Amino acid sequence: MLSELQTIVKAVGQLLLGKEEQIKLALCCLLARGHLLIEDLPGMGKTTLAQSLAKVLGLSYQRVQFTSDLLPGDIIGGSIFDQGKGSFRFHPGPVFTQVLLADEINRSTPKAQSALLEAMEERQVSVDSISHALPEPFFVIATQNPLSQAGTYALPESQLDRFLMCLSLGYPPAEAEKALLMGRDPRERLPELKALVDLHKLKHIQAQVEAVKASEALITYIQRLVQFTREHESFYCGLSPRAAMALLRSAKAWALLHGRDHVLPDDVQAVVPAVVEHRVQGQFGNASSAEGQQNLSRLLLNSVAVMAP
Amino acid sequence: MKSLLLRQGQLKALALSQLFCLLPLAFVLPLWLVPFWLMSIAWRLSLHRFSWSFPSTAVKATALLLALVAIVLSSPKLMSVDSFVMFFISAFSLKLLELESRDDGLLVVGANFVALACSFLYFQTLYISVYALFCLAFLFWAWLAIYRSAGLSARVQYAHVAKLIAVVLPCMFLLFVVMPRYGQLWQMPSQQGKAATGFSDSMSPGDFSELIQSDAVAFRVSFDAALPEPSERYWRALVFEEFDGRRWSLSQGWLSAYAQNYATTKAPNQWQLSQSDKVTGYELLLEAHQQPWLFSLGAPLAANSNSLDLRFSSALLLKSRRPVASRASYWVSSALDYRYQTLQLNSTQARRNLRLPEQGNEQSRALAKELRAQFGTGVEADKKLINEIMSMFNRDFYYSLKVPTLGPNSVDDFIFGSRRGFCEHYSSSFVFLLRAAGIPARVVVGYQGGQYNRDADYLIVRQRDAHAWAEYWLPGEGWLRADPTSAVAPSRIEQDLGSALSADERDLVGGLHSSVAALMWLQLRMDELSYQWQKFVLNYDSRMQSHFLEKLLGAATPTRIAMFLLGGLALILALYWLSLFGFRSPRRASPVQRAYALHLKRLAKRGYALKRGETPLAYAGRIGAVQPSWSHALLTIAKAYNRICYADVGAKSEQHFISLCRSWKPN
DSSP states (O other), X not given: OXXXXXXXXXXXXXXXXXXXXXXXXXXXXXXXXXXXXXXXXTTSSHHHHHHHHHHHTTOOEEEEEOOTTOOHHHHHEEEEEETTTTEEEEEEOTTSSSEEEEETGGGSOHHHHHHHHHHHHHSEEEETTEEEEOOSSOEEEEEEOSSOOTTOOOOOHHHHTTEEXXXXXXXXXXXXXXXXXXXXXXXXXXXXXXXXXXXXXXXXXXXXXXXOBOOHHHHHHHHHHHHHHHHOXXXXXXOOHHHHHHHHHHHHHHHHHTTOSBOOHHHHHHHHHHHHGGGOOBOGGGOSSHHHHHHHHHHHHHHSOSSOO | OOOOBOOHHHHHHHHHHHHHHHHHHHTTSOTTHHHHHHHHHHHHHHHHHTTOOOOOHHHHHHHHHHHHHHHHHHOSSXXXXXXXXXXXXXXXXXXXXXXXXXHHHHHHHHHHHHHHHHHHHHXXXXXXXXXXXXXXXXXXXXXXXXXXXXXXXXXXHHHHHHHHHHHHHHHHHHHHHHSOOOOOSSOOOOOTTOOOSSOXXXXXXXXXXXXXXXXXXXXXXXXXXXXXXXXXXXXXXXXXXXXXXXXXXXXXXTTSTTTTOBOTTSOOGGGOEEEOSOEEEEEEEEOOOSSSBOOEESEEEEEEOSSSOEEEOSTTOEEESSOOOSOEEEEEEEESXXXXXXXXXXXXHHHHHHOOOSSSOHHHHHHHHHHHHHHOSSHHHHHHHHHHHHHHHHHHOEEOSOOOOOOSSHHHIIIIIIOEEOHHHHHHHHHHHHHHTTOOEEEEEEEEOOEEETTTTEEEEEGGGEEEEEEEEETTTEEEEEOHHHHHOHHHHHSOHHHHSOGGGGGGSXXXXXXXXXXXXXXXXXXXXXXXXXXXXITOOHHHHHHHHHHHHSSOOHHHHHHHHHHHHHHXXXXXXXXXXXXXXXXXXXXXXXXXXXXXXXHHHTTOOOOTTOOHHHHHHHHHHHOTTTHHHHHHHHHHHHHHHHSOOOHHHHHHHHHHHHHOOOO
């Protein structure tokens, strides 16, 4: 199984050069049944990452470009009158897929955002008081552009909390960029990707993530991390229990990805920036900005002793 | 960077702490400040609820102007501590109206500390200090609330506050002991409209009955040696020589600071004092009574004080150059067995002590003449005459606090009418009769008796112990004390006022209702506490300080004191620092943890300490990169440690790990 996961990382890595860490985190997020938010500038490979992940995991893929005039119906679908049968028939929207790429999620109105977020949380949508279950598995990979905030609706903290992780890809290293420029366009190579696992296998791997052991010593480490954010003056408010669970789940997936059946503090530390930064808000010196949030997770990791004193 | 706004909870914490800090001041400052503060706080708290806006500059300026006018109108003296405190409080209240950001919140917390300190300008009791400590804890809580992230459990909050208090209290104590003690740097205005209880500079019928209902402490005394007998506990304060038929008052000019004052190093010659060697020394702790007179037993021989400017005056009296405006203590040595002015009375004195109003109280005058005719003249006859008056009181009179109102001829009304009364009636009519019979006499007022606190060995004298008695002068004998009250009710002198009264009058006397033993005991303990507080804390002046420091440090040189202060502060901070790193009872670590700790310690000695937040693997990797020869061993140990702590493997591998840690040493 380890080799399968590594091949997945490698396959995606061939399209998205020099971003192995982020690919691993994104994969972890999906394996831990969490939704992923990617925050970066246009053209950094957000879509490529989402598409290639869907492809290698053998999942169906839909993309919705969020704009300010997007309506909830455009995402979840709606009932349309069928003249032949003389009744309303439900036409499923793009949300009925296994991987949904919600591009520039902060461009749409809160109404459309919340329709998606409800689907994320409940894994079902309700139209005309009839619930329609979404396919299994169901992942949302949302992207947002941190710059040019004019005409955007920032996601409130409560909705940010529903994303297990928030990643940013960043510029590629010089070597990787050179290879990118010299080789073929990754977009063209995308259709060539083959599914490396099937649905059954994916569910098996997800079950394995749940089964990764977390010892008491590790749980107390996570507890102390969370407690620190609740007590330290640099944090405007502390991490919620949901955040603590997210941390543990992500760390488990990270451990599995590295071939372990138990979680190490190193696994927790590896996922802390992705899991924690979008959920905390700084105060005083670390008021909310991307840089401040990075400072916060660094502060958190450097202040809490790994082993209980 | 945007400045963060205060949350509603933080605002409430600030408002509450302000309420507590200002509460004592509400009792001493003009009442308009209370609604002023309430309106400000109500406005600020309503901003959230009713979504009002912050008041405009014009509104704030008007409010400030109003406050200024009120200060000018309500303070008797513009440049006084009172008016400055008022100005501070009103500005502080108005600050609430612009309380918006955290920086404002911090400012309010700081001002709260000042407000708390202000209440010490007015009160210095033990109780206010305990209250201030409570406020301090509350202030710390509000202060922390500003920095705290939301939703912290109450237990953690209390722990924070307790920790701060634990650090602050020793620092406070240390600074208290060491900081130089200067006298008062400013003059506190005496508190207007709040006349302290105690007798005044004159006595007319009925004055004492109010006093007797008061349970307030007048002063406390601790004796160097044994306590004098109750019958010797006459605390003299004033001598009344002028009588207008109804009212006894001081001789003119006695109150003037320059009238007959002598240094208190020895009894002045003018007193013509001769005494036996029965001398007693005592320290008297006086409550502020806003008057210049002081209290002493018998004939004072020497007196000194750190806070009062003492003077001996005429008639064996002790007084202060200025009214006693705050608690003060002084030490006196008194002769209990003495005679004074035995030789002769100068003519002014004789005239003053024989003078009666032109007319009035005719019956009493007639009685005196009759007695004089009966006994003849001469010292022996005088003594008989006095005995006769005393036995008359003993025979026909009753001790009672319920006295009918006496008319303009108060002495006649008393002797021939009601025949019921207490000390002021007896002393007054006794002196009147003596003067009418041609014996110089005068009224002395002060306190008599006192309650002895056996455990703490001091005497509490309360207002209800106020007493008036008499002195008369005989040639060759000097001034002698006569207490006509003792002829009527000996138990008033031997025990206390309560025992001299019938049961139905007892509740007229302040404090005596505490016949319940437990209450009495509690009252004594409370009094003892505040006495010790006064003696050791409030009276801690430069003399006591150097004495204390000498005892503590051997010699009170500046170097030693500085070392003591810095050393003490360093010790407190070190203890605090230790407590940050878990200075709790060390939990017994498991063998695995101890072995790993040993491993870490060995590496730390070589300069490779574990960084905070570093995982075992990262640590091994970091050091392995610098010391490649150790790399393998370090990684093995780290992996083994991880397996035990995080993968739950059995006891067998624990043994292996422990021996691994013990055997490997960095070389």
